[in-house]
Amino acid sequence: MQIIRQKAALRALTETWRRAGETIGVVPTMGALHAGHLSLVAAARARTDHVIVTLFVNPRQFNNPEDLAKYPRTEESDAEKLAPFGIDLLYIPEPDEIYPEGFATTVSVSGVSDGLCGATRPGHFDGVATVVTKLLLQTDADRAFFGEKDYQQLQVVKRLATDLDLKTEIVGCPTIREDDGLAMSSRNLRLGAGPRETAPVIGRVLTTAAKAIARGENPAQALDTAREALLSAGFDSIDYLELRSDPDFQLMTKADRPARLFLAAWLDGVRLIDNVAVAGRQKVESSEDQPFEPA
Structure with a gap:
């Protein structure tokens, strides 16, 4: 498993896979991986030739700066958890690889983003839609895998992929729960x-x-x-x-x-x-x- 932090190096690698006619799957995450994330990795492993897991704590989807500061950063243990799955690449972009100086574009999805978390966390889905669009384009993925626990997010991502004519198929995967029934998060x-x-x-x-x-x-x-x-x-x-x-x-x-x-x-x-x-x-x-x- 390689770890890459720059999109130029990422694209150089994915281009070699493309030339070989091989498919690419991506699992976008913010880290602090648990069995729910790993179920997505397993699904990607089963359905694509190469798997990329992205790890980026996206500041634009947090409404509360305190919530962003408290979000767990566990890069080392995340890499250890991924090792048994034989993924090809862990992409951990530096912030300026996602939001370079002068970045001024926002992807906003209406309709499915209204209500629920869209109403109680204003701007949250704009941040999600923007970073997911960038990650799908940077990884050149054929399929991207998302859990159904964040069901509204899943539909927002499906909508943006359709509306923006992205080639990536968005795959929803079942919620994974602890033994006591709590949805993993x-x-x-x-x-x-x-x-x-x-x-x-x-x-x-x-x-x-x-x-x-x-x-x-x-x-x-x-x-x-x-x-x-x-x-x-x-x-x-x-x-x-x-x-x-x-x-x-x-x-x-x-x-x-x-x-x-x-x-x-x-x-x-x-x-x-x-x-x-x-x-x-x-x-x-x-x-x-x-x-x-x-x-």
Whole structure:
């Protein structure tokens, strides 16, 4: 596994792969890698000839400077975690490789970026869209792999790739969860011991609400019950808990087409997000049979 920090060296390498007629996969990350990231790496390894993992903590997608400062930087351990996967390249660009002096362009995706994290974190998706566009172009990737935990982000990236005629296929991969059902996230590392025990309530509450809605319960009632359960469990506040259509994110009052429940909640000063699919009006398993739905 090579480590490259300059885009000129990156392009020199990818050009040799292109001349050989080989395909390139990329997994964009901000580091602090966990099993969720590594599942994306495995998917890329299975579907492309060469795999690039990018590691860049993107300042333009953080609304809060304190949040940016606290984001874990674990380059050495990230490289160790990637070693068993046989990837070709870890691309860790210097800041001026992404945002050189005089940089003045922003990629903004409307529609799917409205609401949810787009409403509660103004400018966040502009930062995401801009850096992802640059990374896809710099790596010349045929396929890029993103997790469904950040489902709104996944749809933003799909939209920009389509609208900008990028050749890269955007591949969504299932959310990976801890044994207790908590969706894996680099932010989980910032939870204290007690709050970490509380955090899996998210998965249980969302799953219970999704099953209730699928059985025909009024979504507003199911969401009210879910909010009460989260706050009673010790969550500090809830940015949003909403039922929206999939994949266009329209607010829904009944689950009469593909839908998901989306949540962003604060616990121990950490903002956690998750989502679960909601089945149509049909018979579903009990929560005891299947305590956590893959998102």
